[in-house]
Amino acid sequence: MQIIAPELADLAALIADPGRAGILTRLMDGRPQAASELARIAGVTPQTASWHLARLVERALLKVERRGPRRLYRLATPLVAQMLEGMMTVAAIDPQPLRPAPRIDAEMRRARTCYDHLAGELGVAVAEAMRERGQLHLDREAGELTAAGMAFLGDLGIDLRSPARSRRLLCRSCLDWSERRPHLAGRAGAAIADLAFQRDWIRRHPQGRSVEITAAGLAAFRTIFGARI
Amino acid sequence: MQIIAPELADLAALIADPGRAGILTRLMDGRPQAASELARIAGVTPQTASWHLARLVERALLKVERRGPRRLYRLATPLVAQMLEGMMTVAAIDPQPLRPAPRIDAEMRRARTCYDHLAGELGVAVAEAMRERGQLHLDREAGELTAAGMAFLGDLGIDLRSPARSRRLLCRSCLDWSERRPHLAGRAGAAIADLAFQRDWIRRHPQGRSVEITAAGLAAFRTIFGARI
DNA sequence: TGAACACTTCGACTGCAATCGAAGCGTTGC
DNA sequence: GCAACGCTTCGATTGCAGTCGAAGTGTTCA
DSSP, X not given: OOTHHHHHHHHHHHHOSHHHHHHHHHGGGSOOEEHHHHHXXXXXXXXXXXXXXXXXXXXXXXXXXXXXXXXXXEESOHHHHHHHHHHHHHHTSOSOTTSOOOOOOHHHHHSEEETTEEEHHHHHHHHHHHHHTTSEXXXXXXXXXXXXXXXXXXXXXXXXXXXXXXXXXXOEEEEOTTTOSEEEEHHHHHHHHHHHHHTTSEEEXXXXXXXXXXXXXXXXXXXXXXXXX | OOTTXXXXXXXXXXXOSXXXXXXXXXGGGSOOEEHHHHHHHHTSOHHHHHHHHHHHHHTTSEEEEEETXXXXXXXXXXXXXXXXXXXXXXXXXXXXXXXXXXXXXXXXXXXXXXXXXXXXXXXXXXXXXXXXXXXXXXXXXXXXXXXHHHHHHHHTTOOOOSSOOOGXXXXXXXXXXXXXXXXXXXXXXXXXXXXXXXTTSEEEOSSSSBEEEOHHHHXXXXXXXXXXX
8 A cells, every 4th residue: 555545544533524624615715713613613612613623723624713702814925825625626526327426506506716726607607707718728727817817808908027937827727616617816816816806896795705797897707808797 | 604504514524534634635536435434544343434435424514436246435416526636725725834744645646546547756747847848838827728729639649629719718726735836637547547546657556646667658658748757 | 059257236234434523733923 | 829721631432344255246368
């Protein structure tokens, strides 16, 4: 057996508890959360949640920060979010057509953040629209911003030139687990999400990772991006 | 709690057993394996392995194919390999400097296949060399083959033009869990691995995912690619 | 047809991980 | 300095996942 396998099993065991999985999923938007809120999400008592959180910190999936009497938890690195996204992509696969497919929360499916970029129907629609307009090449494995795409984002006030490297490296393809089609991640994806928050096109749901598309946002995504949403 | 969380926990529980983790790791090179071989790898009796394999097939992580009296198991989709690679990247993170870092099998670390492309020191060295020669842009998030890279691979007899799409989509960055630096994946990565097998630069280890670099291979990777290995 | 082989199913046993009540610790604010 | 609050630690209980021996199924080959 490969020596890495026990480490892999250990890591998986950490995610294998529904409470901890819920906590990790909740933290995927990158914002820190207090222990009590995470206990509520996991559906356990504070002392049980505390035990779960201690294990997650110990294995360096989370980091914790004291803020007064509270302790705020967040994902230790973006790598963890990326890993979870990959797992969700597989978890969302219909195990067998017999069983009903995993039900997905309607709001999450509509629009959410995936650490720092847009996901769900909104994320996929934006990526799809940019692709159709020749601003983006995108498939399941990779993504590339074209010159037209750079110019388009530039017009919106997004400057991706620094540090100036390949335009390809700005952009990563991320397979959306709810839509099962790629959306736009990487620096370009993060910049678009930032812009959308700044211009109040989307608002974070007070609890949870889903975001609400404002009326102005709906119009903007349709007219500016040409997204069918 | 998000509705996807229980599905995520279920999936993780499937990987959380050291035996199953070993089986999955073993199958990451894409080649099918018989149940008895997988039982040996998992370090359990055939009946226990059979039970593990049934669970993995039921949840659609593996698919099985009868070949005479044997049953050959393989990963159900490349998505599963990609997910495991992502998990290993996180699993290989030093949980805390106190504990010794996960020991990694020396052969695996040297050179292995990651589903369809090269990984380990060899994979990283090849990617690094191509990057230095301006044949490739690569970072943790994305990768892009340059015109020079296309020409270089073309001279080696690798034709990536069909189906002609963006040169970007040929190429994916994959963070190497043992080296913690990116190596080359995607269609370009797979083509290079294929070529290396064809020309007998590398040979599969009869058991396990590690590959052996032949003397001719070492010379070829050094002179043709300029890899420091 | 029957022997050899690969694998699976069944049933019973075992150990560990998750849980919560109770109690303890640390910070804040009056 | 003490009360209130958020969180953690400790200890005891519980249930389920993993294990293997024994027996069963299915395939191949002579």
